[in-house]
Amino acid sequence: xxxxxxxxxxxxxxxxxxxxxxxxxxxxxxxxxxxxxxxxxxxxxxxxxxxxxxxxxxxxxxxxxxxxxxxxxxxxxxxxxxxxxxxxxxxxxxxxxxxxxxxxxxxxxxxxxxxxxxxxxxxxxxxxxxxxxxxxxxxxxxxxxxxxxxxxxxxxxxxxxxxxxxxxxxxxxxxxxxxxxxxxxxxxxxxxxxxxxxxxxxxxxxxxxxxxxxxxxxxxxxxxxxxxxxxxxxxxxxxxxxxxxxxxxxxxxxxxxxxxxxxxxxxxxxxxxxxxxxxxxxxxxxxxx
Numbered sequence: 619x620x621x622x623x624x625x626x627x628x629x630x631x632x633x634x635x636x637x638x639x640x641x642x643x644x645x646x647x648x649x650x651x652x653x654x655x656x657x658x659x660x661x662x663x664x665x666x667x668x669x670x671x672x673x674x675x676x677x678x679x680x681x682x683x684x685x686x687x688x689x690x691x692x693x694x695x696x697x698x699x700x701x702x703x704x705x706x707x708x709x710x711x712x713x714x715x716x717x718x719x720x721x722x723x724x725x726x727x728x729x730x731x732x733x734x735x736x737x738x739x740x741x742x743x744x745x746x747x748x749x750x751x752x753x754x755x756x757x758x759x760x761x762x763x764x765x766x767x768x769x770x771x772x773x774x775x776x777x778x779x780x781x782x783x784x785x786x787x788x789x790x791x792x793x794x795x796x797x798x799x800x801x802x803x804x805x806x807x808x809x810x811x812x813x814x815x816x817x818x819x820x821x822x823x824x825x826x827x828x829x830x831x832x833x834x835x836x837x838x839x840x841x842x843x844x845x846x847x848x849x850x851x852x853x854x855x856x857x858x859x860x861x862x863x864x865x866x867x868x869x870x871x872x873x874x875x876x877x878x879x880x881x882x883x884x885x886x887x888x889x890x891x892x893x894x895x896x897x898x899x900x901x902x903x904x905x906x907x
Contacts, residue, residue, distance in 0.1 A: 619643035619682045624690030625653050630785035631822035632687060633659055651788055666690045666712035676719045685829050686726040698756040699880035709759040717770050726772035727825055730764055732814060732886040733757035743889035746837045753881040768836050778814035778841035780821055782907055799861035807852035810871025813886045814841035815904040827897055834896060839888040842904045858906035
């Protein structure tokens with residue numbers, strides 16, 4: 619069976635991927651925003667920071683040998699900075715409680731982040747063995763959680779910036795850009811803060827493919843071959859939607875940083891050589907969908 623903990627933007631795409639590829643039981647948890655119903659999927663409300671909810675979830679899967687995808691996270695970088703202890707309850711302690719309360723997990727794939735690496739030098743791509751030097755509190759907390767995953771013999775997947783149409787009732791960054799461009803309105807995008815990028819759909823497909831393999835490494839960068847600034851993403855989306863590229867207005871990295879409380883790396887680019895070797899893939903690209 620498959621268990622998705624934290625069925626948000628990415629989890630919703632993974633549900634679709636699983637439904638297309640397996641007849642096994644699927645349980646997907648959510649906290650405040652219930653995903654759209656999918657036939658054959660059991661949706662369970664679970665606040666991972668509440669020990670009672672976790673206990674009930676563990677009881678639900680007690681007789682199973684699940685493959686778990688842990689997506690639950692407090693990932694708003696500025697919120698984590700301003701509320702570190704509240705965020706740690708979700709980002710670290712909830713995971714610890716789940717691992718300590720379970721002895722029947724077949725596989726577990728934990729969604730980490732490129733933020734654990736910190737700054738990349740010009741032209742550098744961080745590999746799985748690169749030193750970890752996060753520049754923000756969110757990255758620090760993800761490293762804490764990664765240690766728990768590795769200690770328990772499971773798999774850390776370091777994910778990139780992800781983008782795509784929301785399958786939830788809550789719109790994503792992608793949807794807001796599309797709506798503005800469709801109305802002929804301009805969209806400000808930062809020309810800086812370059813990161814590795816993938817669509818939610820492609821990321822979900824990769825995670826499913828990894829779950830089907832045995833003996834995968836404990837740490838894997840899951841990302842595309844290329845990196846983009848937000849401005850470059852905006853231009854690519856405008857072309858995809860058939861919108862005038864002049865509607866994507868460039869703002870400098872310095873201007874963009876005025877909107878942030880905690881630090882962001884100027885460049886957060888990951889190397890995906892290991893991933894491509896595992897999947898026997900020649901290339902992995904972000905495609906607008």
